[in-house]
Amino acid sequence: MKFKSRKKEQLFWGYLFLAFPLLLLSIFVFFPIGFAFVVSFYDWNLLIPDKPFVGLGNYFELFKDPVFIKAIKNTIIYTIGVVPVQTLLSLFLAFIMNQKIRGRAFFRTAFYIPAITSSVVTSIIFVWIYSKPGLLNYGLNALGVDSNIDWLTNPVTVLPSIMILNVWTTSGYFMVSFLAGLQNIPASLYEAAKIDGANQWQQFWKITVPMVRPVTYFVVIMSLIGCFQVFDQIFIMSSGGPDNASTTMSYFVYQNSFKYFRFGFGAASAAVLALLIFATTLIQKKYFPPDVY
Amino acid sequence: MKQLKVQKIVFFGILGLATLIYIGPFLFSLSISFNADKDVFEWPIKLFPERFTLDNYKNVWKELPFGKWLFNSVLVTLIQTVSNVFFSALAGFAFARLEFKGRKLIFGLLLSSLMIPGIILLVPKFIILNEFQLINSYGGLIIPGLVGVTNIFLMKQFFETIPKDLEQAALIDGCSYFRIFWQIFLPISKPALAAVAIYTFQGSWNEFLWPVIVTYTEDMYTLPLGMASLRTELLTDWPLLMAGTILISLPTLMIFIVFQRYFVQGVASSGLKG
Amino acid sequence: MATIAVKDLEKVFPGAESATIKNANLNIKDKEFIVLVGPSGCGKSTLLRMIAGLEEISDGELQINGERMNELSPKDRDIAMVFQNYALYPHMTVFDNMAFGLKLRKTPKDEIKQKVEHAAKVLGITHLLDRRPKDMSGGQRQRVAIGRSIVRNPKVFLFDEPLSNLDAKLRVQMRAEIKKLHRQLDATIVYVTHDQIEAMTMGDRIVVLKDGIVQQFDTPMNLFNNPQNKFVAGFIGSPSMNFLPGKVIQKEEATFKSKSLEFAIPKDLRPGLKPYIGKEVFFGFRPEYIYDKQFEKSKRLSENMEIVVDSVEPIGSETFVYFHFIGNPEHSFCFRSDSQFSYGIGSEICIGVDIERLRFFDKETEKRIM
Numbered sequence: 038m039k040f041k042s043r044k045k046e047q048l049f050w051g052y053l054f055l056a057f058p059l060l061l062l063s064i065f066v067f068f069p070i071g072f073a074f075v076v077s078f079y080d081w082n083l084l085i086p087d088k089p090f091v092g093l094g095n096y097f098e099l100f101k102d103p104v105f106i107k108a109i110k111n112t113i114i115y116t117i118g119v120v121p122v123q124t125l126l127s128l129f130l131a132f133i134m135n136q137k138i139r140g141r142a143f144f145r146t147a148f149y150i151p152a153i154t155s156s157v158v159t160s161i162i163f164v165w166i167y168s169k170p171g172l173l174n175y176g177l178n179a180l181g182v183d184s185n186i187d188w189l190t191n192p193v194t195v196l197p198s199i200m201i202l203n204v205w206t207t208s209g210y211f212m213v214s215f216l217a218g219l220q221n222i223p224a225s226l227y228e229a230a231k232i233d234g235a236n237q238w239q240q241f242w243k244i245t246v247p248m249v250r251p252v253t254y255f256v257v258i259m260s261l262i263g264c265f266q267v268f269d270q271i272f273i274m275s276s277g278g279p280d281n282a283s284t285t286m287s288y289f290v291y292q293n294s295f296k297y298f299r300f301g302f303g304a305a306s307a308a309v310l311a312l313l314i315f316a317t318t319l320i321q322k323k324y325f326p327p328d329v330y
Numbered sequence: 331m332k333q334l335k336v337q338k339i340v341f342f343g344i345l346g347l348a349t350l351i352y353i354g355p356f357l358f359s360l361s362i363s364f365n366a367d368k369d370v371f372e373w374p375i376k377l378f379p380e381r382f383t384l385d386n387y388k389n390v391w392k393e394l395p396f397g398k399w400l401f402n403s404v405l406v407t408l409i410q411t412v413s414n415v416f417f418s419a420l421a422g423f424a425f426a427r428l429e430f431k432g433r434k435l436i437f438g439l440l441l442s443s444l445m446i447p448g449i450i451l452l453v454p455k456f457i458i459l460n461e462f463q464l465i466n467s468y469g470g471l472i473i474p475g476l477v478g479v480t481n482i483f484l485m486k487q488f489f490e491t492i493p494k495d496l497e498q499a500a501l502i503d504g505c506s507y508f509r510i511f512w513q514i515f516l517p518i519s520k521p522a523l524a525a526v527a528i529y530t531f532q533g534s535w536n537e538f539l540w541p542v543i544v545t546y547t548e549d550m551y552t553l554p555l556g557m558a559s560l561r562t563e564l565l566t567d568w569p570l571l572m573a574g575t576i577l578i579s580l581p582t583l584m585i586f587i588v589f590q591r592y593f594v595q596g597v598a599s600s601g602l603k604g
Numbered sequence: 605m606a607t608i609a610v611k612d613l614e615k616v617f618p619g620a621e622s623a624t625i626k627n628a629n630l631n632i633k634d635k636e637f638i639v640l641v642g643p644s645g646c647g648k649s650t651l652l653r654m655i656a657g658l659e660e661i662s663d664g665e666l667q668i669n670g671e672r673m674n675e676l677s678p679k680d681r682d683i684a685m686v687f688q689n690y691a692l693y694p695h696m697t698v699f700d701n702m703a704f705g706l707k708l709r710k711t712p713k714d715e716i717k718q719k720v721e722h723a724a725k726v727l728g729i730t731h732l733l734d735r736r737p738k739d740m741s742g743g744q745r746q747r748v749a750i751g752r753s754i755v756r757n758p759k760v761f762l763f764d765e766p767l768s769n770l771d772a773k774l775r776v777q778m779r780a781e782i783k784k785l786h787r788q789l790d791a792t793i794v795y796v797t798h799d800q801i802e803a804m805t806m807g808d809r810i811v812v813l814k815d816g817i818v819q820q821f822d823t824p825m826n827l828f829n830n831p832q833n834k835f836v837a838g839f840i841g842s843p844s845m846n847f848l849p850g851k852v853i854q855k856e857e858a859t860f861k862s863k864s865l866e867f868a869i870p871k872d873l874r875p876g877l878k879p880y881i882g883k884e885v886f887f888g889f890r891p892e893y894i895y896d897k898q899f900e901k902s903k904r905l906s907e908n909m910e911i912v913v914d915s916v917e918p919i920g921s922e923t924f925v926y927f928h929f930i931g932n933p934e935h936s937f938c939f940r941s942d943s944q945f946s947y948g949i950g951s952e953i954c955i956g957v958d959i960e961r962l963r964f965f966d967k968e969t970e971k972r973i974m
Contacts, residue, residue, distance in 0.1 A: 042675050043660060044429075050507040051430035054420040058477040059436070065474045066443050069454030076453055083460070133345060146587065147349045150356065153582050155536040157554035158575040161561055162359045165568060172358060175375050209352065266449050269538045273558045287449050294453050295543050304453040311450040318445070495691035498658050499752075503705035504679035517695040 077305035083298035095305035105306060107281050108289040111196060112310075115285060116264040118200045123260050124253065127208040131215030132241060145216075152210035156269035163202045164189065164274055189275050192282035199270050199283060207263065211256045218252035219245065254327030258318055265314045286310040356579075363387070363572035386573035396574065398549055399556035406471050406552060407534040413476040414530040415523055421477075422485025423511045427497060440479050452543060459544065470544040471552070475534060481526045488522035489515060528589050532582050553578050606669055606759035606792040608632040608655065614663035615650055615816075623662070624650050626816045632794070637786050639807030640796045643839070647816040649764055652796045656762050657681050668760060679708075684753030685762040689769060690745045692737040692752075698724075699733040702752045709756075723751045726788070743774045750782070754789065763795040767802065779805060800840055804828070812836050834970040837888055837963060843924060846937040848887045849967065852880045860887055860964075864932030867907040870959050876974040877964060885973065888963035891924070894939035897954045905956030911937075913947045923947075 040046035077095055081088045099105050134145055151159055166172040167188035177184040188198045222245065230240050246253075268287040271277060277284035277292070284292075287310065294303025357377060366381035390396045424430075425437050455474055456465070464470035492515065500510045516523070541555040551559065557574050608630070615625035624647045632638050640648040653659040655666060657678035666673045673681055684705075692701050699720055706716045724730045727747045737745055746766060753761055763782070767775045783806055786793055797803055803810050804824045812819040812827065812835075820832045824840075831837035837845045850862030858869045858877055865887075869877055877885075895905060910930045917924040923941045928934075930952065939955065947953065964973040 040677065043657070043677055046507065046677065047428045048430040051424045051428040051433060054424035054428070054511075055436065058417050058421040058482065061473070061477045062440070062443070062479065064458065065455055066446070066451065066479070067439070069451045069458070070443075070446055072454040072457070073450045076457070130348070133341075133348075138345070142590075144345065144349060146590070147353045149586070150583065151352060153532055153536075153586050154356075154579050155554045155575075155582070156538055157536075157558045158359075158579050159355075161557065161571060161575050162355045164561065165359070165362070165572075166355060172355075172375060205352070262447065266447055268449075272538075272542065273561055290449055290452065291539075291543070295456070300453050300457065304450075307450040307453060311447045314447045315445070493689060493691065495687040495689055496693065498653075498656075498678075499685065499687060499691035500693075500704075501658065502656065502678045502683065502685050503752075504708035509708070514693055518693075 073304050074308060076300055077308050079301045081299075081301035081304075083300060088301075091301070095302050096309070098302065099305055099309065104281050104284060105286075105289060108284045108286045109313075111282075111284060112265060112267075112286045112313075115196060115200055115203075115267060116261060118197070119203050119264050120257060120260045123204045123208050123211065124256055126204060127211035127256065128215050128246075128249070128253070130208060130212040131219055132245065134212065134216055135219045145213075148209040148212055150209070151206040152208075154206070156206070157273060159202065159206050160270050160273040163198075167198050167274075190279055192279050195275050195279065195283045199267075199274055202270055202274075203264070203267065207260070211260065214252055214256055215249060218249040222248045251327040254321075254325065257325070258321060261317055261321070262314055265310065265317070286313075359572045360576060362569055363576050365569045367569075386569040387577070389570055390573050390577065393570065394560070394574070395548060395551075395556065396553075396577075399551050399553045402468075402471070402551065403535060403553040405468065406475075406537075407531055409472050410475045410534040411527055411530045414478055414481050415527050417477045418481035418485045418526055419516065419519070419523060420511065421482045422487075422489050423515060425482070425486045426489035427510075427515075428507065440482065444479055448539075452539075456543060464544075466545050466547055466550050468550075471541060471550070474540070475537070478530065478533075481530065484526055484529075485519075485522060488519055492518065524589060528585055531585060535582055607634050607667075608760065608792065608794070609667040609670070610651075610655075610664070611667070612664035613651070613654065613661060613666065615647070615654060615659060616662045622816075624816050625654070628664070628816075628818050630811060630818070630821060632792060635790055635792055637783075637793045637806060637808045638795065639803040639810045640794065640813060641798065641800055641803035641807075641810055641839075642813035642819075644798055646813040648796045648798075648811075648813050650816075651813070652762055652764055652794060655760070655794060656683055656685050681760075682758050683760045683762055684756055684758040685764065686746075686749045686753050686766045688765040690737070690749040692745055692748055694737050697734055697736055698729065698740075698748050698751075701737070701748060702755050705752065705756050719755045719757075720751075723755045726754070726785070727751050742770050743778065746770060746778060750785070754785070759792065761789075761791050761793045763793065765796055765798065768797070768799070775802075782806065801842065804840065812839060814839075830972075831963075832972055834886060834888070834965040834972070837965070837972070841890060841892075843891050843938045843940070845888050845890045845963070847965070848889075848929075848935060848937070849884065850887055851884055852877055852882070852964075854881050860885075862887070862929075862932070864929035864935075865909060867909070870906070870962065872959075873962060873964070873974045880964075880966070880973060884967040886965040886967055886970075888965055889957045890961060891938045891940045893958040893961035894955050895958070896941065896945065897956050899942075899945065900956070904959045906959055906962065907956070908954050909956065911953060911955055913949055913951050913953065915949060916947055918943060 040049065078090060078092055079088045080091045080094070130148055134141060134148075138144070169185060169187040171188075173188065174184050174186070186194060188194045226244055226248070227240055230244055235243060266287045267285055268291065271283055271285055271288045272291070275283040277288045286306065290303050290307045290310065293299045293306060358375075361377055361379055363386050364382050364384070365379035366383035366385065367379070425433065459465055459470045459474075462469070464473070496514060497510050500514050505513070536554060537552070538554045538558070541552045542558075545551055545555065548556070548559070553574075557571070557578060560571055560574070609632070610628050610630040613625055613628040614623055616623045628651060630638075640651060642648050650659055654661050655673075657673070657676060661674045668681060668683075693704065696704065702720045702723060703716045706719065711719075720733070721730065724733055727750060729744065729747050729751060732740060732744055732748070737748070740748070746769075749766070766782075767778050770778060779802060782795075795806060797806075804827075807824060809821060809823055810827055811821045814835050820827060820836045822830075827836060827840045831840060834847065838847065848862055848865065850860050850865070852869070853859050853861050855868075858874050858881060860867055860869055895903060897905065897908060911927040912930055912933075914926045914928060914936060916926070921943060923943050923945070925939050925941050925947055926936055927939065928936055941947070962974070965971065966973055
């Protein structure tokens with residue numbers, strides 16, 4: 038092919054290379070973002086041909102819906118419970134994995150396996166563990182604690198149980214992120230701290246924690262976004278029950294949109310969730326920025 | 331010295347306990363999958379079944395549409411992986427190495443699309459696919475996942491590390507930009523391509539939410555959705571269920587063990603997960 | 605057969621405040637070895653890349669053999685280029701690296717083989733043809749990079765600091781080899797370096813660049829003996845030329861006067877300096893042309909200059925003596941002395957400069973006066 042100039046040549050190839058990805062992303066990402074809000078202003082139901090414009094009607098209805106309020110509460114509890122524990126645990130695991138220990142690759146793999154396993158698999162295994170005659174109650178009884186709750190059908194324990202599963206599955210993943218951050222800290226910093234008289238504990242808090250702050254920022258953001266949208270485990274383990282005790286916002290979105298096919302109402306609830314996530318990440322960016330030293 | 335020894339014991343104690351917590355559940359599900367007794371809730375719970383059998387692994391294929399689900403999963407995963415590798419490399423190359431009007435704008439758009447929670451896109455995507463009559467079809471399962479923005483970023487970042495001289499030498503040698511991409515950049519980008527492939531494979535294979543939404547007949551289910559539907563429909567045959575979950579986990583586990591290097595690289599260099 | 609004409613060439617990078625190359629004009633003859641030299645950031649690589657077609661030409665014209673090249677892509681200019689970091693394709697063997705350009709031009713297979721093998725023989729890398737770049741030393745990679753450029757037998761060879769990643773000894777050796785190659789190939793070469801010694805030893809003619817402006821385009825000896833301005837005078841030669849600021853005043857004769865040094869300007873230079881009476885100038889003199897009056901009797905030297913030795917650097921064959929003029933310790937200078945003479949630090953001696961080699965520069969424009 039002949040081109041008039043190198044500029045034109047690059048223009049041609051550039052858009053040719055981007056053509057298919059851009060087309061696809063336009064249809065399934067860019068357009069839907071705007072379309073989602075449009076839908077949320079209509080009483081749009083898949084099963085009913087008539088789609089009257091209702092303005093903010095869906096949003097008003099949402100905040101009058103006790104299930105939605107419950108879902109917001111559950112989502113916030115879930116997030117506040119999981120994110121800090123998960124972040125600290127994965128940093129702790131990474132710190133251990135960063136020591137010179139024999140069989141490090143084995144331990145790393147062990148911690149990482151839950152993260153690469155299908156959420157369906159881990160959920161099903163934990164359904165068994167949490168069931169009344171399951172492993173958890175058996176273990177507690179073996180330790181002398183008399184326990185025979187059915188963890189997933191009890192409204193008090195269902196959400197914490199799923200939260201623990203979430204920490205278990207993703208902490209290995211974030212451990213690897215932290216590990217990469219830890220390995221970027223020059224050894225000379227620790228040596229200098231040792232000479233200054235810092236013990237292991239002080240080294241961890243005074244050197245490791247501040248030095249991995251950019252990774253922490255990333256981990257917290259990813260963890261937040263994941264928790265706000267938690268769905269798979271809820272769907273498989275409790276279906277939002279009992280009595281909406283474990284209905285999260287994303288499960289609420291799913292139920293209304295794809296069980297009752299109330300697209301307008303579902304889209305409005307998704308928009309609220311999206312705005313909540315957006316606001317949270319903005320707050321984090323403003324008050325806990327990822328300082329790089 | 332004595333104190334050091336105590337420290338060591340505590341350290342390895344914690345390590346051992348943690349390892350048990352992380353892989354223990356898998357060991358128990360493995361054990362249940364080999365159990366010949368249907369009632370797995372008999373206390374005391376044992377790690378080794380009293381009556382060992384492989385029947386559960388055979389029955390998965392006989393009693394469930396496991397073969398059909400496997401076919402669906404393989405089809406979806408394969409097409410999405412190949413497509414993601416190719417197109418994210420193409421787009422990554424354009425962003426990293428070509429200068430053209432609108433590049434920065436488009437890239438900025440892509441970047442900001444990462445901020446959008448996927449949940450808000452579900453309803454519009456469903457409506458669009460419904461317009462094209464792709465609900466409950468392979469098209470509906472596969473097409474939305476053919477290109478991923480994070481993969482494009484990963485490839486762009488990798489391509490940016492390749493010295494500019496290399497592409498200029500190729501230009502002088504007489505390459506077109508497609509040839510530079512195809513004959514120079516792709517062959518030397520195997521680690522990044524592998525990371526994208528593995529990452530996409532894992533994501534597609536484990537994807538749950540999208541199949542839940544877009545399919546409604548059992549013959550269109552993928553493996554995770556199929557197994558999950560069993561949990562709600564016939565939660566009595568635990569050994570069968572566990573045999574299924576073990577089978578689903580094998581491909582990702584094996585790929586992880588073989589390609590661990592790329593996995594860690596991918597996570598570390600761009601820090602991405604869907 | 606290839607001439608290169610650079611006419612009023614300009615390069616302005618988008619968003620940049622000033623041009624990277626300003627109004628460059630060069631006429632390069634067939635088979636010439638041209639070196640572009642200058643400090644880092646002077647635009648020498650940009651100019652080379654514009655000739656290659658890797659950088660767009662903002663204004664002006666580039667011709668090869670009288671044909672306008674501005675719009676042609678690199679592959680259509682019939683050029684070859686050797687890069688600083690070699691830019692070898694890491695996934696290909698040496699043979700494939702060298703053959704790649706020929707394959708793209710649809711050269712028959714046996715012809716490719718013959719051409720690559722010939723080039724490999726010329727460069728002494730026949731035994732490396734099956735290796736990959738990562739299994740070779742820097743010097744070997746450099747040879748492959750050169751080999752890749754010569755197999756195509758292009759009209760013009762472009763070299764972008766090809767030796768700067770090699771160690772000192774290898775650099776000297778490759779310098780000679782590239783020179784030899786130039787004679788064998790009968791080709792036009794444009795060669796970029798920041799090393800003025802490399803420029804002096806290799807170039808038929810040298811382009812000295814600073815801040816995107818061509819300072820002088822001349823033969824090595826002319827650059828050394830007749831620099832057109834203070835920058836060229838200072839850049840070419842090692843150690844560099846000494847400069848002493850001062851004034852031309854009229855006494856009985858025209859006289860150069862500075863804080864510490866004052867001497868009557870020799871007769872042959874007076875007419876040229878006449879317009880500068882009362883003005884500020886730089887007096888320039890090279891370390892090579894300074895002599896100890898005590899030992900040098902045969903040459904026509906300038907009037908006596910009294911100096912104090914600050915430090916001494918013997919390098920074996922000769923000795924660099926750093927000094928200042930008595931009464932002016934701020935300005936330090938250098939002279940090259942025969943290594944048989946030894947000077948103690950702090951000793952006072954009397955020197956003179958070869959009268960033929962006295963240079964004066966306009967303080968404002970920095971242009972050479974005499």
